[in-house]
């Protein structure tokens with residue numbers, strides 16, 4: 001991966017704009033092209049074939065790698081990236097996995113448990129319990145803030161404990177984004193992203209990524225994940241990669257506005273007569289609320305919004321909300337009446353009026 005010393009010491013908001021551009025030579029385009037090709041001349045040089053690499057992926061990978069402080073690989077979805085990272089655990093090995101996380105991540109480890117792996121399910125907010133579970137483990141999986149409960153783990157303590165025991169640590173950083181949290185700087189070995197969410201930011205692509213810490217002569221995780229991408233074949237389309245890089249250019253603006261809106265809505269929701277509990281991690285664009293009146297009132301709230309859209313996903317410019325327990329696959333410790341809010345970049349008073357009216361009408 002090319003390293004340009006001109007980018008050393010720049011702030012994340014600048015890196016999101018500056019990285020992944022063509023070289024500054026006379027006549028060069030400002031943006032990378034969309035490299036639509038399945039094969040390349042002289043395959044013994046370069047990537048050779050379109051499953052192995054692509055110049056549009058590389059541009060996105062340079063930008064995301066710079067933001068997270070490591071080496072990035074783009075995948076065809078967040079789950080493709082997660083499956084590749086999970087497969088760093090040797091077959092039949094031991095994974096310390098969170099009780100609450102994105103529901104297909106918990107679903108993946110539930111499936112591993114039926115295939116001879118030892119899955120130790122932990123409450124990530126209980127640092128002592130997680131550390132106790134690490135002895136003899138191969139992989140630690142973290143997601144903080146976690147879906148959909150928005151619980152916050154002590155990531156530096158968990159990564160340090162994993163490192164001491166030789167356990168590979170993975171951090172799903174989708175919800176925080178590298179603008180608000182950089183797990184590699186806190187000692188994680190691998191970051192995974194659903195690029196679909198904040199990084200691309202416009203609900204128009206499904207993509208994923210892994211980022212590994214700079215390794216020196218370390219354990220070769222980047223090489224292993226690159227090999228997994230090629231073997232699993234879960235690759236991105238060049239057009240989607242280009243759209244994600246375009247979305248990434250405005251990451252700082254979008255995250256700042258979403259986070260400011262979320263903080264303000266969390267504050268107003270605290271005193272709301274129809275809200276039993278507000279879950280807000282203190283940063284980022286996600287809030288979860290427990291609606292008075294149970295699942296039916298939560299469903300009525302979601303259905304009663306005119307601006308907020310009742311839809312799955314998060315991290316786009318538009319505000320979405322969803323009752324997670326309507327999915328049979330959701331973990332049973334997630335409350336029935338919990339609505340997960342992904343706060344977009346709209347005017348905060350418009351968002352408040354719409355949500356407040358739907359909550360009041362749900363009584």
Ligand SMILES: *Cc1c(COP(=O)(O)O)cnc(C)c1O
Pocket residue numbers: 077078079080082102105143147172174175193194195196197206207208313314
């Ligand atoms: C959406 C999501 C995923 C899965 O990513 P896809 O791009 O939908 O495959 C994984 N982790 C988190 C935290 C997510 O929000």
